[in-house]
Amino acid sequence: MEVEELLARAWGAVEKAGIPQPLQEYAFKEALARLGGQASLPTPSPKAQHAASSDAPRDTGEIAPRASAGDLSDPFSKFSHESGISVEDLERVFYFSEDGLPHINVPRSKLGRTSTEQQKVVAVAITAAYDYVRDERPISEDVARAEATRLKVDLANWARTMGGVQGIGWTGAARQKQFKANGSTPEALKKVVAAILGAPAE
Missing domain, CATH: 1.10.10 (Arc Repressor Mutant, subunit A)
Structure with a gap:
């Protein structure tokens, strides 16, 4: 045979x-x-x-390699790309919750000596983070107020303070105010980060 x-x-x-x-x-x-x-x-x-046995399904037991994500898929990489601030500095000032929302990662005492300074820092930092990382522009004023409240910042004279804030826009009717990043936001954010970290702004 x-x-x-x-x-x-x-x-x-x-x-x-x-x-x-x-x-x-x-x-x-x-x-x-x-x-x-x-x-x-x-x-x-x-x-x-x-x-x-070409018709029989096969299980090789091998795990397919994960596709490598681009650098900008990481929130801090995207934040750095948009703002011009190093990832290392941003990681010292911000963090992102599980649902991807940005928050300030320092105690209130690092935000300024007065409540007015602290309010402005929160407004600029959160407006920039939502714009640069989440592409949300504008954001409700309530978002920044909630972050300030979480940090135990005194909100007295909030409206008056926001009327003079530099580096972001503050527009809309009463009780419908919104913050919006603009051309001066990157420089304003650099100064905020540098002040928080105790380093001179470049």
């Missing part, structure tokens, strides 16, 4: 018997031994096995 015919008959017997895939190699060898009395015959080549 030709080797090709012997292999074909042995494999056909295994398939016809419905042998589970994990036991097919052993059953194939046994079939070869019974059909040809040649227990030492090698198993078919990977090419032949693939042709015989």
Whole structure:
């Protein structure tokens, strides 16, 4: 009996018997031994096995490599790209919650000596973060007020303070005010970050 015919008959017997895939190699060898009395015959080549079982799904057990994300998929990388401030400095001043919202990562005492200074710092920092990282422009005044409240900043005379804030726009009707980044925001944010970190602004 030709080797090709012997292999074909042995494999056909295994398939016809419905042998589970994990036991097919052993059953194939046994079939070869019974059909040809040649227990030492090698198993078919990977090419032949693939042709015989091309319809069967395979699980290689390998984990597909994760696609590498671009640098700007990281919020701090995007923040740095948009603001011109180093990632290291931004990470010392900000953090992002699990839902991706930016927050200020320093105590109130680092925001300024007076409540007026602290209010302005919060407004500039949060407006810039929402714009540069989340592409949200404008943002509701309530977002900045909520962050100031979380930091325990005194909100007395808030409206008067915001009327003179530099580096961002403050527009809208009463109780519908919004903050909006503008052309002077990057420089204003650099000064805010430098002041918080106790370093001179470049």
